[in-house]
Amino acid sequence: MPMDSFSSEGILRRLIRLPYLPLYVGVLNAAVELDVFSGLTQRKSVRDLSEERGWNEDNTRYFLDALYCLGFIWKRDGMYCNCRETDRYLVKGRPEYIGGHLAFNCAEECMGCRDIKRLVEDGPGGGHGLGGQLTFEQYVQNMRESQMGFRQTEIQRMVRELPEYPVIRKILDLGCATGLLGLGVIGERKDISGILYDRPAMEPAIRESIRLTGLEGRAVPMTGDYLADDIGEGYDLIMAIATLSFVEQELASLMKKLYKAMNPGGVLLCYSEGIERDGSGPWDMMLGWLPYNMQGYDLGLKKNEIAEAAMAAGFRSAEKRTGIYSTGNVDVDIFRK
Numbered sequence: 001m002p003m004d005s006f007s008s009e010g011i012l013r014r015l016i017r018l019p020y021l022p023l024y025v026g027v028l029n030a031a032v033e034l035d036v037f038s039g040l041t042q043r044k045s046v047r048d049l050s051e052e053r054g055w056n057e058d059n060t061r062y063f064l065d066a067l068y069c070l071g072f073i074w075k076r077d078g079m080y081c082n083c084r085e086t087d088r089y090l091v092k093g094r095p096e097y098i099g100g101h102l103a104f105n106c107a108e109e110c111m112g113c114r115d116i117k118r119l120v121e122d123g124p125g126g127g128h129g130l131g132g133q134l135t136f137e138q139y140v141q142n143m144r145e146s147q148m149g150f151r152q153t154e155i156q157r158m159v160r161e162l163p164e165y166p167v168i169r170k171i172l173d174l175g176c177a178t179g180l181l182g183l184g185v186i187g188e189r190k191d192i193s194g195i196l197y198d199r200p201a202m203e204p205a206i207r208e209s210i211r212l213t214g215l216e217g218r219a220v221p222m223t224g225d226y227l228a229d230d231i232g233e234g235y236d237l238i239m240a241i242a243t244l245s246f247v248e249q250e251l252a253s254l255m256k257k258l259y260k261a262m263n264p265g266g267v268l269l270c271y272s273e274g275i276e277r278d279g280s281g282p283w284d285m286m287l288g289w290l291p292y293n294m295q296g297y298d299l300g301l302k303k304n305e306i307a308e309a310a311m312a313a314g315f316r317s318a319e320k321r322t323g324i325y326s327t328g329n330v331d332v333d334i335f336r337k
Helices: 005-009 011-034 038-040 046-053 056-070 084-089 099-106 117-123 136-147 152-161 180-186 200-213 242-263 283-294 305-313
Strands: 073-076 079-082 170-174 193-198 219-223 235-241 262-272 317-325 328-335
Touching: 011 038, 011 079, 011 099, 038 056, 038 079, 038 084, 046 056, 046 262, 056 073, 056 117, 056 193, 056 235, 079 084, 079 283, 099 136, 117 200, 136 180, 152 180, 152 235, 152 262, 170 180, 180 193, 180 219, 180 235, 180 242, 193 200, 200 219, 235 242, 242 305, 283 328, 305 317
Parallel strands: 170 193, 170 235, 193 219, 235 262
Antiparallel strands: 073 079, 262 328, 317 328
């Protein structure tokens, strides 16, 4: 029996809506790229907005009405304005802005959807691949924008809620990408410092993030293969945010390594998909990894895999929070040494 609420909508309802889902994504992608919501923090007419932005007035009206019917803005007496949550999450520059994250994850070339039929018929290999047409520099910039705003504040909130937060002094952001999630934690208190760890190719991006946040004195990049190379020691907090999916076969040895690198009483914070072992959900995590798995990568951690490896490595306690976070339905596992 499927465990996820998506199935409760009924097959027919999902099939009927299917042709419109790409348009839903397209409208929202366009709204983020046009930064339309920053122009609607106050009531505004179609004419005023179209003149401000240099847009076609008729098509601006059609576009705003589409956003209105989708529930992102409201309309009254010919005036349009953001809804409360839109104002919170989709106005560029706001602390919880999620537009950069959506742009990165909803890009057509990154979704890997086009090859599903061929992959079912022929197996891995060939086709368009999963990398898209982005240059590495553009990929890094998109990733940096994805880690800003909502994702950063989400992780900051998780860390602040830890009972150990007042005594955390040194952190490790493992598999940090551009490093902004770890930097968000480091930047909250002047007595916190940390290591930002990723592959060597990411070092220039990490250094740029450190420069942009003004944390040169307290944040240091470290690069290599965290399965095989030194990761440092003396950590009060290690964050493994959406990185353990790539090392499922080495979880046992990695957990022992992380345990050894931590101070007594230290906390390991893991953020991952937690797919049901019978494949029944969560539906977004299942579909998100589908194109990669069909290419032979076998990604996506199963429910409680992290917890089993962590407790076997010696951690004294485990806490799990399952819910909808910035990347979808995920598990947040918290282990204490």
